[in-house]
Amino acid sequence: MSDYAHRPGGKLKLKGEGEKKKKKKSHSSSDRAKVDAEISQKEKERERETQEVEERPTGRKMTDAERRFEEIQRKRREERALKNAKMSHKDRVQEFNQRLDSLSEHHDMPRIGPG
Template identity: 35%
Template structure:
């Protein structure tokens, strides 16, 4: 019976999405062929489904609200002086639990 430590895995590491179904790059039209014969890469080929998804009204409204919140927060922080920023940071650190404290290592 072989030892469990002698087992070797076969083959190389396979990564997700590393298949043989890679898309080919579109070639630039050659000088010998007229442009009317060359298919544009933006046109979908027959049988191939290309689904372009836009954002919905709800997603647009959500992004708008998020941008407004971010702008308001930036405005609030911009009004603070350095001393106020340090005080607010210290109060934030005081509210954290002891789990986040740096352990004491070494003499001292």
């Protein structure tokens, strides 16, 4: 038997994809009120979490680190948008020129050709 004879089947498993939904158990009518209250409370908590940071378009749930990263990125975008909204085009061009002036001559384009 060669080294390549064995080939495992199936698809690759991705992070968060293996989570299976739990089946609901049937309860008596008195227990249903308690279960419904617990379920509605859990749904409200989930809604609060998803309102803060949306789920990814792939459908998998985000980790805590991903949520924090997205939140920081959103705040940075808002700050940048506010900064740019306050500046006129003339101010932006002036700031750009000042930044270019502060760079060393190493970044200048070399002269090409005679003269």
